Amino acid sequence: MFQELLQQVVDQTEGAFAGILMGFDGIPVETYAAAAEGANVETVGAEYSAVLAQVKQASEMLELGTTNEVSVRAENMTTIIRLLNEEYFVAVTVAPSGNMGKARYLLRIQAPKLLENLV
C-alpha cells in the first residue's frame, strides 16, 4: 500500500520522475518510478538521507521545532522531501519544469496515511 500512496503523489504531479519511502539510514522501504529519466531515486534518497539527518539536528538545535520539509532544486532535478517521523521520510523527484508546488501539496496530504501504515 506504500506503493499506491507513492504512485498517487507521482502520477498526480506534472513532471514527477519517482517517489520513495526511506529510512534516515538510507535504506528504502518502497519506491515508485513513473519515468526512466531522472537520476535513480534510491541513489538520490541515500545521498540526501545523511544530509537530512543533519538538517533535522540543526533545526532542533536552533529551536525551530520539528523539520517538516526540505527541498533541493538542482539544475536537472528538484527533490522534495517530507519528513515523517524520527525514522522515515518520503521524497519525490521532479523535473525542473515540473510542478513542485503540487508535489509538496500531495506529500503533505499523503504523509498522515504513510505514517498510519508505518506503525
Added chain:
Amino acid sequence: MFQELLQQVVDQTEGAFAGILMGFDGIPVETYAAAAEGANVETVGAEYSAVLAQVKQASEMLELGTTNEVSVRAENMTTIIRLLNEEYFVAVTVAPSGNMGKARYLLRIQAPKLLENLV
C-alpha cells in the same frame, strides 16, 4: 548595497523575519532583520551552511547539476536559501504562515544583482 538588496527581499515578503548574505564557511557578509522575532539569522545561516556544502556535493555527485535553491520548512520557521556561486549564498527566514513562494521569487530576481556586486 547588499543591505538594500536584502531589505528589498525581506520587506516585500509577507512574514519574512530577516535576510543574510553569507559564505559557505558560515561567515556573514551582510544581514538585514525586519523583525525581532524568529531565530537569529546569523546563527541559522551558520548552522545551515555546513549542511549546504554537503547538499551541493551530493547533487554534483548525483550529476544533478548545480544546486540553485534549498528550503527547509521547520515548525517555527521556514528558511529559503539561494546558492549564488562556489563561495556565497543568500538566505531569508520566513514565518510558517509567511509567503515562501514570494521569498523564493524575490531571491531568484535579486540573485544576479547580488552576484554582480560580489566580484
